[in-house]
Amino acid sequence: MKRLFTLAALCFLFQTSLLAQKKNDQGFRDYTNAVLWQQHSGELRALTFQAYNFARLSLLEQLKTADTTKRNAVVVDIDETVLDNSPFQGKELQKGRSYSQTDWEDWTSKGLADTIPGALGFLKFAARFNVEVFYVSNRLTSEAAGTLMNLQRFDFPNADAEHLLLNSGTSDKEPRRQKIREHYNILLLCGDNLSDLSNVFYRENKNTKEEVDRAWQMFGTKFIVFPNPMYGDWEKQFYQGKDLKEKEKAGQRLKALKTY
Ligand SMILES: [Mg+2]
Numbered sequence: 001m002k003r004l005f006t007l008a009a010l011c012f013l014f015q016t017s018l019l020a021q022k023k024n025d026q027g028f029r030d031y032t033n034a035v036l037w038q039q040h041s042g043e044l045r046a047l048t049f050q051a052y053n054f055a056r057l058s059l060l061e062q063l064k065t066a067d068t069t070k071r072n073a074v075v076v077d078i079d080e081t082v083l084d085n086s087p088f089q090g091k092e093l094q095k096g097r098s099y100s101q102t103d104w105e106d107w108t109s110k111g112l113a114d115t116i117p118g119a120l121g122f123l124k125f126a127a128r129f130n131v132e133v134f135y136v137s138n139r140l141t142s143e144a145a146g147t148l149m150n151l152q153r154f155d156f157p158n159a160d161a162e163h164l165l166l167n168s169g170t171s172d173k174e175p176r177r178q179k180i181r182e183h184y185n186i187l188l189l190c191g192d193n194l195s196d197l198s199n200v201f202y203r204e205n206k207n208t209k210e211e212v213d214r215a216w217q218m219f220g221t222k223f224i225v226f227p228n229p230m231y232g233d234w235e236k237q238f239y240q241g242k243d244l245k246e247k248e249k250a251g252q253r254l255k256a257l258k259t260y
Contacts, residue, residue: 029098029246029249029250030093031089031093031229031230032093034229034230035086035089035090035093035230037229038080038084038086038089038227038228038229038230039086039087039090044117044227045117047226047227048116048117048118048119048226048227049117049118051118051190051220051224051225051226052117052118052119052121052122052224053118054220054221054224055074055122055188055190055224056122056125058187058188058220058221058222058224059074059125059126059129059131059187059188060129061221062187062188062222063129063131063187066185066187067185070183070184070185071130071132071183071184071185072129072130072131072132072184072185072187073131073132073133073134073180073184073185073186073187074123074126074131074132074133074134074186074187074188074189074190075133075134075136075177075180075186075188075189075190075196076119076123076133076134076135076136076189076190076191077135077136077137077190077191077192077193077196078135078137078139078147078151079137079139079192080116080192080226080228080230081116081119081190081191081192081196081226082115082116082119082123082135082151082156082190083113083114083115083116083119083150083151084113084114084115084116085107085113086230087107087112087113088103088104088107088113089230089231091103091107098246099231105140105142105143108139108143108146108147108150109143109145109146110146111146111147111149111150111153112150113150115154116226120154120155120156123156123157124157126157127157127158131187132157132158132163132184133156133157133158133163134158134163134165134180134184135147135151135158135159135163135164135165136165136173136176136177136180136196137164137165137166137167138166138167138171138173139166139167140166140167140168141166141167141168143166144161144164144166147164147166148160148161148164151164165179165180171195172199172203173195173196173199174198174199174203177189187222188222188223188224189222189223189224190224190225190226191223191224191225191226192225192226192227192228192232193228193232193233193234194208194212194225194233194234195233197218197223197225198215198223200215201233202233202236208234208237237256238252238253238255238256239252
């Protein structure tokens with residue numbers, strides 16, 4: 001019996017090391033800590049409540065001086081701003097993958113994402129002041145049905161096709177923001193990625209840090225930013241537009257570390 005147990009234990013260890021080897025071969029990217037922080041830290045919740053509390057105060061301020069010839073709107077990103085996709089990231093990690101588009105679309109089609117703390121309360125607050133919500137997201141237009149189902153499940157305001165502006169060929173959100181501006185004052189923009197707010201941060205080949213510093217008064221007033229250590233445009237600077245394997249990316253990340 002003891003022998004059998006030892007054999008089973010050895011088999012388990014062998015399989016585990018094989019799995020680890022397989023993960024390394026694929027260039028497995030370990031961002032477990034980032035996903036765990038997003039899922040389990042009180043700080044994530046506190047920060048998103050903080051951001052949406054600022055959004056409420058700011059909305060009231062902006063309403064005082066808004067152009068009365070147009071309707072009022074807030075623009076929100078969806079992923080990691082309104083909906084929490086960390087279970088998808090967790091599943092990918094469990095499978096030893098960095099990201100698979102097929103898996104992503106499978107996840108969004110289920111419409112099962114939970115809300116980001118504070119999001120629903122803020123958007124309902126905005127609706128009480130006749131402020132409409134536009135959901136500007138780089139989910140694909142083919143993901144519209146699952147996305148609307150997800151938003152409607154929580155009774156998010158303006159969860160309809162007219163207010164959902166998805167990626168129909170370009171991830172550049174500026175043309176969609178301009179389209180909204182034709183008929184609305186955009187009082188606030190909310191997002192976990194600076195590109196959700198303006199193109200100056202990543203899309204105009206400017207120095208991101210300098211642009212963020214230049215715009216410092218906008219954060220918490222016109223721009224409401226959410227924490228997301230799992231993924232984002234911030235990471236692209238390490239790869240300089242090259243199509244690198246996960247292993248090479250890991251090397252670039254190590255090179256970018258600041259030390260003393
Ligand atoms: Mg996002």
